[in-house]
Amino acid sequence: MDAQTLPPPDVCDRARAAKDARFDGLFFTAVRSTGIYCRPVCPAPTPKRQNIRYYPSAAAAAAAGYRPCLRCRPELSPGAFVRGGEQAVQRALALIADGALDEGSVEQLAREVGLGGRQLRRVFLAETGATPIAVHGTRRLLLAKQLLTETALPVTQIALASGFRSLRRFHAAFLEGCGMPPGAIRRQRGETPAGTLALRLVYRPPLDFPLLLAFLGKRAIDGIERVGADTYERVCGPADAPVFLRVTAVPDRPELRLEIEGGDPRGLPDLVRRVRRLFDLDADPASVQAGLAGTPQLAIGLRRRPGLRVPGAWDGFELAVRAVLGQQVSVAGATTLARRLVQNHGAQRPAGRPGLDRVFPTPAELAEAPLEAIGLPKSRAATLRALAAAVAEGRVHFGAGQRLDEFVRGLVALPGIGPWTAHYVAMRALGHPDAFPAGDLVLQQVLGGADGRLSERETEARSQAWRPWRAYAVLHLWFLSGDAVKENA
Missing domain, CATH: 1.10.10.60 (Homeodomain-like)
Incomplete structure (x- = not known):
């Protein structure tokens, strides 16, 4: 507003x-x-x-x-x-x-x-x-x-x-x-009607809601969230006082419908903010297009996916944990590890629903947890414990208003977290539109094209023309890479 x-x-x-x-x-x-x-x-x-x-x-x-x-x-x-x-x-x-x-x-x-x-x-x-x-x-x-x-x-x-x-x-x-x-x-x-609250969440069109759901669905954590072809559902709040959310698109209008069951009404502003960030509802597609259309590869992406948004995250710590779990493994492999993490260390909700009956573990709970038991290598388990301890002690936080460079410095100071992970977390957990993991191999390959993969320095230099919308460039280039794989299959 x-x-x-x-x-x-x-x-x-x-x-x-x-x-x-x-x-x-x-x-x-x-x-x-x-x-x-x-x-x-x-x-x-x-x-x-x-x-x-x-x-x-x-x-x-x-x-x-x-x-x-x-x-x-x-x-x-x-x-x-x-x-x-x-x-x-x-x-x-x-x-x-x-x-x-x-x-x-x-x-x-x-x-x-x-x-x-x-x-x-x-x-x-x-x-x-x-x-x-x-x-x-x-x-x-x-x-x-x-x-x-x-x-x-x-x-x-x-x-x-x-x-x-x-x-x-x-x-x-x-x-x-x-x-x-x-x-x-x-x-x-x-x-x-009394009972379930339903709120209208308006955005500037276009927005590709199915594409957002597909991205989030591949990374959904069982017990915490459930993603369908046209619906996002989630449980949050304390174990004994769950809040259930359901988000759907409204036909023929540029808005989503947010349904909320349970919880204290004083928490409504926070719930709305989180949903708006999760689906990037405050994006300005016209400004993004104006900032990226001068690059040929991105111009192709903008034509193919004009409604692409940067998928956000419900909770910064949860996303950061998910990012560490995903280091050096596939998306499917990281999702499996996240499911094991929640099953082993997330509390059961006594009033939960099937598929939405867990609480994501807190930083304090993971700081001393035997994470190797879920199949993590010792080094990555140590990284996850270091991250949890830093968040529990307040040395790292995911609150609003942080400068990108300061946030990245704070994360990369932790063992096992590099610039790629830090920028990815900033992109999704903070909703920072200028986050850019220049070391990403897919970005370097797509930008290099037939001339060969660019270096990290060359990729960073190329990205300066896209500021402050580099996070959107990242998503377009990732999807273009997937297009190339399908076209060459």
């Missing part, structure tokens, strides 16, 4: 006139005559141009005194990648989304991204049109609006889930931001 610097006015005009979903979340249209702000895809009649003002984010429109539209629902807009200031704004936005301002201050947030408080406010105003506090407040308000519209949760639970500690403050903020009390939203929507 935050956007990058505002596109040119003529681009906004055309996108708004065409109701182009590719620009959803990249700007917001405020209408002076009505006092509301809308997404580019709003189905309402097009207002006169002289009554329109464009804003780079929902927070900027809200700060200018506009209210969110009830028809197009700005709370559904996907996020966007922000360029500028060594990605300080992007890192700060990720930290805000992870709750950095729920308890902390703007000064603490600024220190986390390496800026002063005044400097952070200045770059935020330049990039998003609003201050960090305004962005945080708008995010909370729009989440509450979505939960009021799409769920039957009591208003008190929605207030808590949205980060409000006081029902009185929630009512006051909602009245100020939306121009009506929370109950008015409830009266305007249709009946919402």
Whole structure:
């Protein structure tokens, strides 16, 4: 729900006139005559141009005194990648989304991204049109609006889930931001069934959901997740209080449907963030294509798979463990080792479902575990224990807002973890769009083509033209390699 610097006015005009979903979340249209702000895809009649003002984010429109539209629902807009200031704004936005301002201050947030408080406010105003506090407040308000519209949760639970500690403050903020009390939203929507929560997760098209499921399905861990031809299911949460998730595509609309059973409503923001990261729902395909289309091999990949996204990860530690298990073995072999790991060291869920009845082991549990028993070589078992210990002690973490180079340095400092593994984890666990494992043999071979495999240095040099979208280049080149194998078979 935050956007990058505002596109040119003529681009906004055309996108708004065409109701182009590719620009959803990249700007917001405020209408002076009505006092509301809308997404580019709003189905309402097009207002006169002289009554329109464009804003780079929902927070900027809200700060200018506009209210969110009830028809197009700005709370559904996907996020966007922000360029500028060594990605300080992007890192700060990720930290805000992870709750950095729920308890902390703007000064603490600024220190986390390496800026002063005044400097952070200045770059935020330049990039998003609003201050960090305004962005945080708008995010909370729009989440509450979505939960009021799409769920039957009591208003008190929605207030808590949205980060409000006081029902009185929630009512006051909602009245100020939306121009009506929370109950008015409830009266305007249709009946919402109680029980399973179902939320709409919107993205900018195109998105190849079957391709994402195929990638995740080959790497799915039995007992934790289950991937079908058109469905992703997962269990998370503590052993005695499981949360079951189901994600499916919505036909004929650029959105996924997230169904949630169980759990504390206060955990909803975290669940939504994890699902959006898992399916890379905040990607900007148009910007990715513009950044990669100049390379012939990538231009082929973009034509073949325009909806390709970078598959994320539900949990950073889980993905890092899976990456270590996959060192020097096939994808199928790593999946087998992951299944054994969960069976041997993952707790059983007493209220589990068939196929979704395990808890992934914690870092503390794996730090001293006899991992050789699942078939790991001693060196790789030692690497996995070192990783688990580093995470348990806080020396390595997978939280939002980390700089790519710092994260990679922290991982490669561990025995048995090299740059390839570190960049792969950054690509999927952190969702870092510029992660690039230059030592990957497949990348070197595909880029070298008939002239022979490139060196790691040559591969790194070639990749500079693709920044900040190198992770997408990696996925395209991997798939192109698979295409070549099929064509030559």
